Amino acid sequence: xxxxxxxxxxxxxxxxxxxxxxxxxxxxxxxxxxxxxxxxxxxxxxxxxxxxxxxxxxxxxxxxxxxxxxxxxxxxxxxxxxxxxxxxxxxxxxxxxxxxxxxxxxxxxxxxxxxxxxxxxxxxxxxxxxxxxxxxxxxxxxxxxxxxxxxxxxxxxxxxxxxxxxxxxxxxxxxxxxxxxxxxxxxxxxxxxxxxxxxxxxxxxxxxx
Numbered sequence: 001x002x003x004x005x006x007x008x009x010x011x012x013x014x015x016x017x018x019x020x021x022x023x024x025x026x027x028x029x030x031x032x033x034x035x036x037x038x039x040x041x042x043x044x045x046x047x048x049x050x051x052x053x054x055x056x057x058x059x060x061x062x063x064x065x066x067x068x069x070x071x072x073x074x075x076x077x078x079x080x081x082x083x084x085x086x087x088x089x090x091x092x093x094x095x096x097x098x099x100x101x102x103x104x105x106x107x108x109x110x111x112x113x114x115x116x117x118x119x120x121x122x123x124x125x126x127x128x129x130x131x132x133x134x135x136x137x138x139x140x141x142x143x144x145x146x147x148x149x150x151x152x153x154x155x156x157x158x159x160x161x162x163x164x165x166x167x168x169x170x171x172x173x174x175x176x177x178x179x180x181x182x183x184x185x186x187x188x189x190x191x192x193x194x195x196x197x198x199x200x201x202x203x204x205x206x207x208x209x
Contacts, residue, residue, distance in 0.1 A: 034199075
């Protein structure tokens with residue numbers, strides 16, 4: 001499903017903020033670089049944003065900026081630094097991830113409620129469940145995806161990256177790439193899904209709050 005976008009002009013008017021505020025927040029990393037989407041329009045190049053996420057982010061900034069410095073806010077808003085932990089019962093009650101994904105990709109201790117899920121583990125589960133629920137990957141492929149995220153996502157140390165799911169001649173492949181990056185494949189590779197993990201983390205945080 002194509003995400004809804006909002007133009008920079010409409011965003012500034014709707015939220016009552018200035019151009020200077022918006023780009024100061026960008027420089028301070030309160031708003032991720034990858035949310036600034038350049039698109040061609042009949043008037044030339046314009047900047048757009050993922051509407052639901054940018055509105056929620058600016059609302060949080062406006063509510064918190066009186067009590068925290070911009071540097072403190074950046075730490076609070078970073079999507080990959082989160083100390084919240086949930087057990088299986090809480091995860092099920094909030095309906096964040098399907099039971100199929102939980103049962104297939106959790107440790108015995110997590111399934112028994114003896115061990116909580118870290119935010120990173122929840123992120124892996126949530127991203128995997130999104131593709132599984134959309135019918136874009138199989139259960140077997142979901143295992144390969146979880147393995148890819150566990151093995152390689154920590155290397156990015158909170159920096160923006162994207163997940164790519166590709167197939168070639170029936171063979172499934174997953175990859176993580178830094179953002180922004182330009183990737184090129186031979187004609188036989190089909191890109192089935194491409195997810196910005198910072199956006200997935202932001203969606204997850206909104207469900208956890």
